[in-house]
Amino acid sequence: MTSFRKKICLLGDYSVGKTSLIRRFVHNRFDDKYISTIGVNVSRKTVSVSPAGNVVEVTMMIWDMAGGEEFSQMQGSYLRGADGAILVCDLTRAHTLEQLETHAHNFLRINPASKLVIVANKKDLVNQVLLTGDQLDTLAVAFDTRYFRTSAKTGDEVESAFRFLAQLLV
Amino acid sequence: MKNKEVVSDTSTTPDEDQTELIEQRPVDSQSESTLELLRAIILGEDRQQIADMETELEQLEQRVTDPDKLIAIITPVMSQAIRRTIRDSREAMIEALYPIVGTLVMRAVAEAIRDLARTVDAQMRTSFDFSTLWRRFQARLGGVKASELTLRDALPFHVSELFLIHREKGLLLLHLSSSPDMTPDSDLISSMLTAIRDFVQDSFGQGKTGQLNEIQYGEQSILLETASHVYLAAVVDGVTPTGFRTAMRERVIEISHAYEDTLRNYDGEVKALQNTAPSLQSLIENHYSKQHSNQVQKRVLVGVMGLLICGILGCVLGGWGWQRLASPPTPVVVVVTATSTATPSPTPQPTATPTFTPSLTPTPTSTATPTATPTMSPTATPIMVVAGTMVGSAWVHVAPGDDTERLTVALERDLSVEVLGAFQDWYRVRWSPQSGAEVVGWVPARWVETVDPIPPELVTPDPN
Numbered sequence: 001m002t003s004f005r006k007k008i009c010l011l012g013d014y015s016v017g018k019t020s021l022i023r024r025f026v027h028n029r030f031d032d033k034y035i036s037t038i039g040v041n042v043s044r045k046t047v048s049v050s051p052a053g054n055v056v057e058v059t060m061m062i063w064d065m066a067g068g069e070e071f072s073q074m075q076g077s078y079l080r081g082a083d084g085a086i087l088v089c090d091l092t093r094a095h096t097l098e099q100l101e102t103h104a105h106n107f108l109r110i111n112p113a114s115k116l117v118i119v120a121n122k123k124d125l126v127n128q129v130l131l132t133g134d135q136l137d138t139l140a141v142a143f144d145t146r147y148f149r150t151s152a153k154t155g156d157e158v159e160s161a162f163r164f165l166a167q168l169l170v
Numbered sequence: 171m172k173n174k175e176v177v178s179d180t181s182t183t184p185d186e187d188q189t190e191l192i193e194q195r196p197v198d199s200q201s202e203s204t205l206e207l208l209r210a211i212i213l214g215e216d217r218q219q220i221a222d223m224e225t226e227l228e229q230l231e232q233r234v235t236d237p238d239k240l241i242a243i244i245t246p247v248m249s250q251a252i253r254r255t256i257r258d259s260r261e262a263m264i265e266a267l268y269p270i271v272g273t274l275v276m277r278a279v280a281e282a283i284r285d286l287a288r289t290v291d292a293q294m295r296t297s298f299d300f301s302t303l304w305r306r307f308q309a310r311l312g313g314v315k316a317s318e319l320t321l322r323d324a325l326p327f328h329v330s331e332l333f334l335i336h337r338e339k340g341l342l343l344l345h346l347s348s349s350p351d352m353t354p355d356s357d358l359i360s361s362m363l364t365a366i367r368d369f370v371q372d373s374f375g376q377g378k379t380g381q382l383n384e385i386q387y388g389e390q391s392i393l394l395e396t397a398s399h400v401y402l403a404a405v406v407d408g409v410t411p412t413g414f415r416t417a418m419r420e421r422v423i424e425i426s427h428a429y430e431d432t433l434r435n436y437d438g439e440v441k442a443l444q445n446t447a448p449s450l451q452s453l454i455e456n457h458y459s460k461q462h463s464n465q466v467q468k469r470v471l472v473g474v475m476g477l478l479i480c481g482i483l484g485c486v487l488g489g490w491g492w493q494r495l496a497s498p499p500t501p502v503v504v505v506v507t508a509t510s511t512a513t514p515s516p517t518p519q520p521t522a523t524p525t526f527t528p529s530l531t532p533t534p535t536s537t538a539t540p541t542a543t544p545t546m547s548p549t550a551t552p553i554m555v556v557a558g559t560m561v562g563s564a565w566v567h568v569a570p571g572d573d574t575e576r577l578t579v580a581l582e583r584d585l586s587v588e589v590l591g592a593f594q595d596w597y598r599v600r601w602s603p604q605s606g607a608e609v610v611g612w613v614p615a616r617w618v619e620t621v622d623p624i625p626p627e628l629v630t631p632d633p634n
Contacts, residue, residue, distance in 0.1 A: 002439070003439070003440040003441070004437065004438040004439055004440065005341045005342065005357070005438045005440060006341075006438050007339045007340060007341060007361075007438075038365060038366060038369040039369070040365045040369075042340075042358055042361035042362050042365060043358075044355075044357050044358055044361075059357060059440075061340070061341060061357060061358075061361045063361070063365070076372075077368035077369075077371065077372050078365060078368055080338050080339075080368075081336070081337075081338030081339035081340065081341075082339070083339070083438065169438075
């Protein structure tokens with residue numbers, strides 16, 4: 001079986017649930033304190049995908065970036081060399097979707113050939129959801145990808161989003 | 171029961187009062203037992219406590235008087251007390267203990283170092299192999315003692331982990347470990363190391379081309395060497411030997427060049443750089459420093475041998491060439507045509523000696539032409555000569571003495587010459603290679619063997 005390692009970045013505003021998504025998807029990880037120390041934390045998850053009938057093992061090295069302003073200067077270095085990114089927004093905060101476009105442009109400027117997936121998190125907060133499917137769809141089309149409505153709390157669609165990205169990368 | 175017995179005993183006395191008493195006794199004994207019962211009810215608990223206390227006291231006495239039991243009791247308490255004192259008054263404890271512990275430690279460490287130095291020194295003095303000589307040479311160059319250098323080399327060094335990491339992506343390309351059973355999570359370490367490198371570069375290296383070279387924690391260090399597409403991280407213990415970093419750099423540059431295409435467009439394939447393992451394996455071996463120094467020694471040995479051979483060859487060829495130039499097959503001669511209008515002089519004076527000026531320098535042909543004429547002043551006395559043979563090749567000088575000007579003419583062994591004069595250990599000789607030509611000059615007497623002894627007339631007190 002062919003094995004690949006891929007660098008994945010999680011991008012999105014503060015408190016959209018990036019770290020929670022990783023916690024849900026990944027079990028082995030460094031302590032979260034690294035994010036507050038150097039602005040990034042790395043986790044790993046290996047998944048098997050079969051893009052063209054062949055089973056391929058993809059080890060995703062997931063770089064969880066700090067969402068705050070204080071690390072925005074660092075992000076350029078951390079994004080370098082990434083094969084793909086998961087753009088995370090919060091379904092209950094509309095402006096987090098607007099910011100995704102900026103994140104995506106920054107990321108693609110550094111890694112033009114990389115792949116993107118959009119994740120709209122916190123779908124469990126049903127009564128507070130502000131973002132519509134159309135809004136998400138528009139952004140997904142703009143970046144030639146698809147979006148997932150996830151809940152890090154319940155785990156709904158989390159794995160699907162990561163697997164979809166892994167599939168895109170091989 | 172006891173009281174009753176007393177009663178029966180006293181009942182035998184004949185005294186009246188006593189009799190009365192006896193009469194009253196049954197009543198008293200009843201009240202006594204009642205009292206006793208009362209006492210038991212009221213004081214029973216106290217009595218029991220007193221009995222228990224007595225037992226405890228006995229046990230305590232036993233513990234205190236038995237040293238082993240006493241130690242067993244005191245030790246935990248003391249330990250606890252000391253621990254608490256150290257925690258609460260660390261400085262005070264250090265000050266209190268330093269005079270004892272500090273001296274003790276210093277003495278022990280000094281003694282251990284002296285022992286080690288003695289051992290190393292003894293080994294250095296008794297061994298004469300090439301490595302020792304090389305070490306002495308290195309030590310002399312470095313201005314330290316050879317034993318100190320040996321000590322330095324003896325310091326422990328161990329490479330426990332080696333990570334070859336893609337510089338941009340932070341993805342692990344290859345991981346080698348000295349103890350595969352205790353392999354850390356190399357994937358995560360690679361990425362986090364890359365993140366730390368990036369963090370340091372962004373935080374402190376703005377506008378600078380430098381790289382993070384080393385991360386230290388306790389006794390261990392992570393040494394980093396970077397090439398264009400990859401970097402190598404070595405987790406090491408101890409003092410890094412000379413040349414290790416250079417070796418790391420060489421390896422990582424080699425790999426970066428050899429796999430440039432793969433690395434530039436690295437797709438993350440795990441086994442893409444597996445073939446680099448043997449190249450990096452040598453770095454992780456425990457005896458790296460020894461191997462490396464042996465390699466250096468070998469190189470130096472080869473170099474020295476090469477120099478020696480070159481030197482010998484140079485000497486041989488130089489000597490041969492010089493011989494060729496200085497004395498060609500037919501010796502270069504200064505031929506003095508026999509225009510000898512010279513009249514023999516009975517006592518040849520130095521003024522009669524033909525003087526050869528530097529313009530006499532012969533051309534390397536056998537048909538050298540005379541360019542000077544002797545300035546000898548002729549006399550009427552016939553020249554007295556002694557026949558001789560050269561027993562060794564010798565340069566011809568214009569005057570006796572090694573420091574005098576040489577004619578660039580060598581008289582070879584077995585040549586027949588005529589001795590014209592003598593001064594100290596030198597003979598003035600004449601050699602006639604062909605008719606009408608001759609060489610006249612001074613040679614050391616030891617190279618000329620004469621048939622007859624040199625007559626006193628030929629011996630001149632002053633060569634000039």
